[in-house]
Amino acid sequence: xxxxxxxxxxxxxxxxxxxxxxxxxxxxxxxxxxxxxxxxxxxxxxxxxxxxxxxxxxxxxxxxxxxxxxxxxxxxxxxxxxxxxxxxxxxxxxxxxxxxxxxxxxxxxxxxxxxxxxxxxxxxxxxxxxxxxxxxxxxxxxxxxxxxxxxxxxxxxxxxxxxxxxxxxxxxxxxxxxxxxxxxxxxxxxxxxxxxxxxxxxxxxxxxxxxxxxxxxxxxxxxxxxxxxxxxxxxxxxxxxxxxxxxxxxxxxxxxxxxxxxxxxxxxxxxxxxxxxxxxxxxxxxxxxxxxxxxxxxxxxxxxxxxxxxxxxxxx
Amino acid sequence: xxxxxxxxxxxxxxxxxxxxxxxxxxxxxxxxxxxxxxxxxxxxxxxxxxxxxxxxxxxxxxxxxxxxxxxxxxxxxxxxxxxxxxxxxxxxxxxxxxxxxxxxxxxxxxxxxxxxxxxxxxxxxxxxxxxxxxxxxxxxxxx
Amino acid sequence: xxxxxxxxxxxxxxxxxxxxxxxxxxxxxxxxxxxxxxxxxxxxxxxxxxxxxxxxxxxxxxxxxxxxxxxxxxxxxxxxxxxxxxxxxxxxxxxxxxxxxxxxxxxxxxxxxxxxxxxxxxxxxxxxxxxxxxxxxxxxxxxxxxxxxxxxxxxxxxxxxxxxxxxxxxxxxxxxxxxxxxxxxxxxxxxxxxxxxxxxxxxxxxxxxxxxxxxxxxxxxxxxxxxxxxxxxxxxxxxxxxxxxxxxxxxxxxxxxxxxxxxxxxxxxxxxxxxxxxxxxxxxxxxxxxxxxxxxxxxxxxxxxxxxxxxxxxxxxxxxxxxxxxxxxxxxxxxxxxxxxxxxxxxxxxxx
Numbered sequence: 001x002x003x004x005x006x007x008x009x010x011x012x013x014x015x016x017x018x019x020x021x022x023x024x025x026x027x028x029x030x031x032x033x034x035x036x037x038x039x040x041x042x043x044x045x046x047x048x049x050x051x052x053x054x055x056x057x058x059x060x061x062x063x064x065x066x067x068x069x070x071x072x073x074x075x076x077x078x079x080x081x082x083x084x085x086x087x088x089x090x091x092x093x094x095x096x097x098x099x100x101x102x103x104x105x106x107x108x109x110x111x112x113x114x115x116x117x118x119x120x121x122x123x124x125x126x127x128x129x130x131x132x133x134x135x136x137x138x139x140x141x142x143x144x145x146x147x148x149x150x151x152x153x154x155x156x157x158x159x160x161x162x163x164x165x166x167x168x169x170x171x172x173x174x175x176x177x178x179x180x181x182x183x184x185x186x187x188x189x190x191x192x193x194x195x196x197x198x199x200x201x202x203x204x205x206x207x208x209x210x211x212x213x214x215x216x217x218x219x220x221x222x223x224x225x226x227x228x229x230x231x232x233x234x235x236x237x238x239x240x241x242x243x244x245x246x247x248x249x250x251x252x253x254x255x256x257x258x259x260x261x262x263x264x265x266x267x268x269x270x271x272x273x274x275x276x277x278x279x280x281x282x283x284x285x286x287x288x289x290x291x292x293x294x295x296x297x298x299x300x301x302x303x304x305x306x307x308x309x310x311x312x313x314x315x316x
Numbered sequence: 317x318x319x320x321x322x323x324x325x326x327x328x329x330x331x332x333x334x335x336x337x338x339x340x341x342x343x344x345x346x347x348x349x350x351x352x353x354x355x356x357x358x359x360x361x362x363x364x365x366x367x368x369x370x371x372x373x374x375x376x377x378x379x380x381x382x383x384x385x386x387x388x389x390x391x392x393x394x395x396x397x398x399x400x401x402x403x404x405x406x407x408x409x410x411x412x413x414x415x416x417x418x419x420x421x422x423x424x425x426x427x428x429x430x431x432x433x434x435x436x437x438x439x440x441x442x443x444x445x446x447x448x449x450x451x452x453x454x455x456x457x458x459x
Numbered sequence: 460x461x462x463x464x465x466x467x468x469x470x471x472x473x474x475x476x477x478x479x480x481x482x483x484x485x486x487x488x489x490x491x492x493x494x495x496x497x498x499x500x501x502x503x504x505x506x507x508x509x510x511x512x513x514x515x516x517x518x519x520x521x522x523x524x525x526x527x528x529x530x531x532x533x534x535x536x537x538x539x540x541x542x543x544x545x546x547x548x549x550x551x552x553x554x555x556x557x558x559x560x561x562x563x564x565x566x567x568x569x570x571x572x573x574x575x576x577x578x579x580x581x582x583x584x585x586x587x588x589x590x591x592x593x594x595x596x597x598x599x600x601x602x603x604x605x606x607x608x609x610x611x612x613x614x615x616x617x618x619x620x621x622x623x624x625x626x627x628x629x630x631x632x633x634x635x636x637x638x639x640x641x642x643x644x645x646x647x648x649x650x651x652x653x654x655x656x657x658x659x660x661x662x663x664x665x666x667x668x669x670x671x672x673x674x675x676x677x678x679x680x681x682x683x684x685x686x687x688x689x690x691x692x693x694x695x696x697x698x699x700x701x702x703x704x705x706x707x708x709x710x711x712x713x714x715x716x717x718x719x720x721x722x723x724x725x726x727x728x729x730x731x732x733x734x735x736x737x738x739x740x741x742x743x744x745x746x747x748x749x750x751x752x753x754x755x756x757x758x759x760x761x762x763x764x765x766x767x768x769x770x771x772x773x774x775x776x777x778x779x780x781x782x783x784x785x786x787x788x789x790x791x792x793x794x795x796x797x798x799x800x801x802x803x804x805x806x807x808x809x810x811x
Binding site: 284 | 364456
């Protein structure tokens with residue numbers, strides 16, 4: 001996917017010099033192996049800062065809500081869906097955004113790769129032909145790319161951008177026969193007590209830093225529910241009930257809007273699998289209402305609409 | 317345990333279900349006294365935060381009741397509510413709340429008997445679960 | 460000051476001897492990361508840990524601290540009176556704290572232990588704790604302690620400094636408290652001249668292996684604060700920040716907090732929780748005005764606080780950063796403090 005870099009730079013140069021956009025949002029090469037930094041470029045001569053490779057997991061739609069200028073954004077499949085959700089929710093208008101579609105083969109899971117190195121520092125990383133070559137001061141290791149993708153990328157069924165103004169790479173084949181909800185079904189099969197124990201253990205390391213919330217493109221409320229004080233819905237300490245309430249309600253706020261981009265899990269400093277909450281909702285929304293977020297501009301989000309025949313077997 | 321009486325918070329929509337409760341009272345129907353009613357203008361007003369807050373403050377069960385679909389005083393409030401509650405109930409049960417604690421119903425203002433009957437069912441179901449221990453906050457567990 | 464050599468096959472005995480008189484906290488592997496945890500047995504210590512994910516500041520400045528309890532019940536004659544919550548300030552040892560984190564505790568002392576105000580919880584825990592530092596023979600590629608006034612073998616903040624000399628550890632007492640702790644250890648042997656030389660060699664190797672960032676911190680100290688505040692590079696630096704707060708939570712020198720009362724059924728408690736200047740509502744005033752409601756202001760404030768305001772206000776010789784590298788490793792959008800400080804120190808603004 002590094003070949004996209006040239007196309008992205010060329011597009012940025014062109015769009016900025018023709019004044020089609022005021023800024024281009026993309027990535028620049030990071031200072032650490034397996035990391036890249038989102039950056040904004042406002043002049044054509046800065047276009048060479050832009051870079052793209054298999055470590056561009058951050059969801060750039062996070063930087064779009066409530067912008068007033070015209071921007072071009074490099075968007076993978078999940079990012080493009082989140083841009084559509086932003087447009088549907090009136091956070092930005094479609095003609096303000098010029099989408100540079102980047103078909104994606106999945107982003108690497110940095111933490112899982114670092115765990116393989118047993119505490120050693122990677123100094124140089126090369127990705128070639130489906131292999132990751134890692135070199136450190138006194139070691140070398142080669143891994144298969146396919147085995148170290150971010151969890152959500154391994155299950156992705158929308159690798160190609162669903163909406164774009166220009167492509168910076170060839171469309172890729174979508175993964176077929178992907179069972180997106182195997183882990184959700186495993187949890188569903190447990191008893192209520194086992195599920196309670198599972199989720200309590202899942203969020204036990206949470207330090208309430210709210211990185212998951214801030215990395216999520218959907219969380220753009222000026223005052224988040226955790227900051228509401230009259231009434232106060234959730235306490236701010238590390239009390240386990242408060243922590244569970246936070247994760248539960250945050251996931252619920254993303255119901256029918258979440259595109260499973262994985263930004264939340266990627267940002268969490270203590271490695272919590274917060275997607276276990278949102279994936280259940282995603283499965284329910286698909287099964288109950290046949291809806292997938294960010295695909296169709298003409299369909300309202302599921303909680304913003306209704307059908308007269310909606311399932312109601314749980315209502316007396 | 318025989319001493320314990322469940323506390324159930326009921327969110328009743330003003331136009332239909334609250335009217336049904338009123339009619340049940342006027343008609344002197346007997347039903348368990350464990351229900352504490354909160355009147356809302358429409359079942360669509362009920363926010364999942366309210367339901368979680370009820371559990372947090374010690375409710376053993378929560379019951380939300382509104383107008384039948386098609387009969388909402390605000391035309392479509394209960395349609396939105398139906399979707400909200402389906403997802404909420406599924407997710408709450410997924411994270412381990414016992415299925416007998418959260419109930420929903422459509423009761424029109426003439427259905428006083430249904431109200432009393434549903435109240436009985438709800439109280440029985442919650443009674444079977446015992447005191448609520450999940451999402452209840454007695455004090456911050458901070459040393 | 461006392462020095463002793465503890466062979467590796469006797470180190471568990473030494474830790475056991477410490478545990479007899481103190482509660483011992485040490486880096487323990489939990490899942491994929493290490494964190495400081497109370498030991499129930501010496502085998503739990505991971506001596507190969509490079510550094511913990513969360514800094515040990517949480518052992519002194521607790522993430523959620525219960526400060527006071529009170530009752531609001533009408534029948535209670537003591538209703539409304541704040542009572543200090545009971546705490547355990549019994550003697551403790553923090554084992555294998557890295558020199559950077561120990562130095563960070565001294566930087567936080569500047570805030571919590573002043574001539575006018577002494578935070579009782581911080582001060583009492585500091586007094587009850589003996590810090591046993593472990594020098595870094597192999598600094599990480601993201602470490603830069605040498606560029607901010609401390610170093611991999613710096614004994615400034617510790618009571619005892621341990622050095623891994625290969626077959627065993629050299630323990631050197633640096634303070635009276637350290638002397639007291641080493642007196643409890645029976646498994647120590649004398650330090651030979653050969654071992655002492657090895658330690659010197661390890662120190663030099665560690666210091667040279669760390670990349671010198673050539674940070675001219677004097678330039679930042681001397682530059683006019685308002686000029687630095689208004690520099691253009693902040694535009695470029697701030698964009699990627701998502702205000703997630705990870706840097707502040709992992710940073711050993713960050714100490715900002717939020718105090719809140721929680722009342723349930725007539726019983727109340729006053730809690731102090733960690734807060735972060737990265738959050739948009741951090742500086743929200745009761746009037747509704749928010750002086751830092753723009754992301755650029757918050758991002759700028761973080762670096763200015765660590766590398767400029769702290770130097771100006773406290774006239775400390777070092778910035779409020781010890782080069783532990785946690786923010787570099789864990790920032791989800793790769794905002795690199797080393798890059799930012801380099802730009803702050805550069806006397807011209809160079810486009811990247």
